[in-house]
Amino acid sequence: MSKQIGVLPVVTTATAATAFVVTWSSGFIIPAFATVEVSPLTLLVWRFAPLAVALLVLVVVSGAATGMHRRELRIQASIGIFAQFGYCIAVYGAVAAGIATGTVALIDAVQPLVVAVLVGPILGLRVRGAQWVGLGVGAIGVLLVVQSQLGATEAPPAAYALPAVAMVCVIVGTLLQRKTGVQTGVLVTLTVHVTVTAALLVVIAAVTGTLVPPASGSFWLAVVLTAAAPTLAAYGLYWWLLKRIGITALQALLFLIAPTTSLAGTILLGEPLTILTIAGFALCGAGVALVLVSEVRSARVDSRRGASRRPDDAQRLSRPEHRTVEEW
Numbered sequence: 001m002s003k004q005i006g007v008l009p010v011v012t013t014a015t016a017a018t019a020f021v022v023t024w025s026s027g028f029i030i031p032a033f034a035t036v037e038v039s040p041l042t043l044l045v046w047r048f049a050p051l052a053v054a055l056l057v058l059v060v061v062s063g064a065a066t067g068m069h070r071r072e073l074r075i076q077a078s079i080g081i082f083a084q085f086g087y088c089i090a091v092y093g094a095v096a097a098g099i100a101t102g103t104v105a106l107i108d109a110v111q112p113l114v115v116a117v118l119v120g121p122i123l124g125l126r127v128r129g130a131q132w133v134g135l136g137v138g139a140i141g142v143l144l145v146v147q148s149q150l151g152a153t154e155a156p157p158a159a160y161a162l163p164a165v166a167m168v169c170v171i172v173g174t175l176l177q178r179k180t181g182v183q184t185g186v187l188v189t190l191t192v193h194v195t196v197t198a199a200l201l202v203v204i205a206a207v208t209g210t211l212v213p214p215a216s217g218s219f220w221l222a223v224v225l226t227a228a229a230p231t232l233a234a235y236g237l238y239w240w241l242l243k244r245i246g247i248t249a250l251q252a253l254l255f256l257i258a259p260t261t262s263l264a265g266t267i268l269l270g271e272p273l274t275i276l277t278i279a280g281f282a283l284c285g286a287g288v289a290l291v292l293v294s295e296v297r298s299a300r301v302d303s304r305r306g307a308s309r310r311p312d313d314a315q316r317l318s319r320p321e322h323r324t325v326e327e328w
Helices: 010-034 039-061 070-096 101-108 112-123 127-151 157-180 186-208 217-245 247-269 276-311 311-317
Strands: none
Touching: 010 039, 010 070, 010 101, 010 217, 010 247, 039 070, 039 186, 039 217, 070 101, 070 157, 070 186, 070 217, 101 127, 101 157, 101 247, 112 157, 112 186, 127 247, 157 217, 157 247, 186 217, 217 247, 247 276
């Protein structure tokens, strides 16, 4: 299932996965502080617009988009509309409505199961038995944490549809990327996604009268943090990991977003942390471990089979001077 985790150094992959979980979780926590007195749209506009300009300049100067076809650009723009614009609008709306950050992340964390169901018929990939078990264990963990947080806020019932919308947006964006098979570099991918998102946000904010930012230092600190962590780092790592460890393993990692966000919400926002919540954390971690171990074992089996079918190629790849960057 794509390039697998066993091909890369374990430390590099583990570090990237940890950074992904932390930075993605920050996307739920920061808005809880920053949107108390400011419209979520205002924060989103200034999170994306300056960053879009900076990324466009970087791409032009570096020539990273040289040779990019219009079809690829259209596909990446479509992915960005779902994976960044739709997702961020829904998440910020949910947090601003008063839903606990952990609950938003937990509803969002259901997406690995949905992807696992869709990955076969849509992408023609097989989800192995151990992976189903891991995803199921992780889902039980998520449900336990959700139960521990129910009733913690007074958000209107309709607001709970927003995290579900965010989940669907990321699923659609991810499946679009996998179905179309585009191999755009991370820098260009981020640039297209951020630019499309910024353009849509500016138009909406201008129409709704939420374009002008406040002069407070705390707002601009939130802008910098959201641009650096959940935008550049989290999304960059998301697409990087998608290519390296496969869609099932990456979706399993998303189970860790929920407990990480809940823990941060407890420490920073005073959200409840119970024995039930901790039990859910443990199950989430166990589910992720099962999926990732299955990915590693499958990669090794596939590698052995490939080597037995192509002994000449295996011998060639065993010599360092003939390995490509991707093979390392």
